[in-house]
Amino acid sequence: MAEYSNNNGRLTARYRINESLLNNLPGMVYRCANDLPWTMKFVSAGCEALTGYKAEFIESSQLGWSSFILPDDLHVTRVTVNTALVAGEQFDVQYRITDKSGRQKWVREQGTGIYGSDGTVEAIEGYIDDITPLKTAVRALARSEAWYEEKIRPELRRQREQLAHADRLHTLGEMATGIAHEINQPLAAISLFAQAGRLLLEAGDYAKLTGVFDKLSKHAHRAGAIVERMQDMARSQERARQLVDLNVLVGGVVELAEIDAQANNVAIEVTSGQDLPHVQVDTVQIQQVILNLLRNGLDAMRSIHFGNGRTIQLVTQQSASSFLQVDVIDSGCGVSSDIADKIFESFSTSKVTGLGMGLPISKAIVVAHGGQLMFRNNEEGGATFSMILPVAATGDQGE
Known part of the structure; x- marks a missing residue:
């Protein structure tokens, strides 16, 4: 019981x-x-x-x-x-x-x-x-995301483009002396060949005029190409992304950067990957990034003396099936440990002059393209900055 x-x-x-x-x-x-x-x-x-x-x-x-x-x-x-x-x-x-x-x-x-x-x-x-409160919160979040996409994201994109434009103008300003010298060379040649052509014309030596005109055209095209690249860099409006060959893009930047490189007795050595797929990018912005990386490398090597001359390497390659990589390899002093963790932050710079905005803006541009910007110090000295970009969709590659 x-x-x-x-x-x-x-x-x-x-x-x-x-x-x-x-x-x-x-x-x-x-x-x-x-x-x-x-x-x-x-x-x-x-x-x-x-x-x-x-x-x-x-x-x-x-x-x-x-x-x-x-x-x-x-x-x-x-x-x-x-x-x-x-x-x-x-x-x-x-x-x-x-x-x-x-x-x-x-x-x-x-x-x-x-x-x-x-x-x-x-x-x-x-x-x-x-679950009504949860559904209400989800709807509110969706509305806020829609508002962000409509109002905030375009404004952030506009501000990023303004910063990038300011950085391009700053870069062109720093390069102005070298660019002026580079333009003066073909202009001087044009003047000389024009005088020679006039003398040949007066002498009735018409057979040689064709060669003179060819040289006039060549130097005029060279001067025009430099001015055109400067105009592209100086434009402020946002451009539609284009399907481009990364090697061609790099080649255009090297022509501009060589002005500074020659003035500092530095050779730019380009190693281009073969049969690379195309990328879909804002060409001016990506060229701006590559130019910034090259000029940073040149600055890092400015005070370094080498018996056999100085070389900065630029390498393009396919880093993975869906990504391309551009490496800028200098033999300067490398990135010091005190700024290594904040090198991509605004106003972080080891230069005596400059705002320290080049790398942060460059990283923002690359990230906006779905890529990455990173660096490492080289064991033998200097640093390597790598820009990684996604390849264009297969259907956009063309023939």
Whole structure:
């Protein structure tokens, strides 16, 4: 008798604990019939907060659970539940209900079938929770993301382009003396050949005029090409991205950078990867990055003396199946440890002059193109800066 009393006490305590747990859950635990209206056989006390009805009313079979579900959601919900029951799997479905006050709520239902010995579904048991606050938060987040895309991102892009444009103008200003000298050379040649042509014309030596005109055209084209590259660098408007050969892009930059390189007795050695896929980029911005890296390398080597001359290497290659890499390798003093961690931060520079914006702007440009900009110090001295860009989509590669 005592043992029976103890067992009964334990069962009562366990029942009380289970009931307390069920009643304190924020959602509704249920057991319902596998019929068309989903008639509820048991619901926990959380049903009142969820639906506005007390448990006794819902369990009285006056309202089946399907009557709470919005008509637009009922069919999909029923298909999801029935498919899981037939497969003997648990189901997890979200839908909308209307509570007693007429307010719509989003709920998440997770449940499973209770099967008889013959495999038929005798009942469904599960848990239904109010996820309206979550849905509201998701919608608010979506609205804020849409607002960001519409208002903030274009402004950030505009400001980044303004900074990049300012950096290009600053670079052109620093290179102005060398560029002027580079333009004066073909202009002086044009003047000389024009005088020679006039003398030949006066002497009636027409046979030699063709050669003179060819040389005039060559030097005029050279001067025009330099001016055109300067104009491209100086333009402020954002350009559409173009499908380009990275080696051709690099070649155009080297022609500009060689002006500085020759003035500092530095040779630029280019190693071009073969049969590289194209990239789709803003050509001026990417040329700006390469020019910045080359000029930084030249600056780093300015105070270094080498018996056999000084060389900065520029290498293009395919670093992975979907990425191309441009390495600028100098033999200067490397990147000091005190600025290595912040070298891509604004106003971080080891130069006596300059704003320290070149590398941060360069990194922002590369990242905006889906790439990376990184560096490492070389074991033999100097540093290697690597720009990695994604190749253009296969369908854009052309023939």
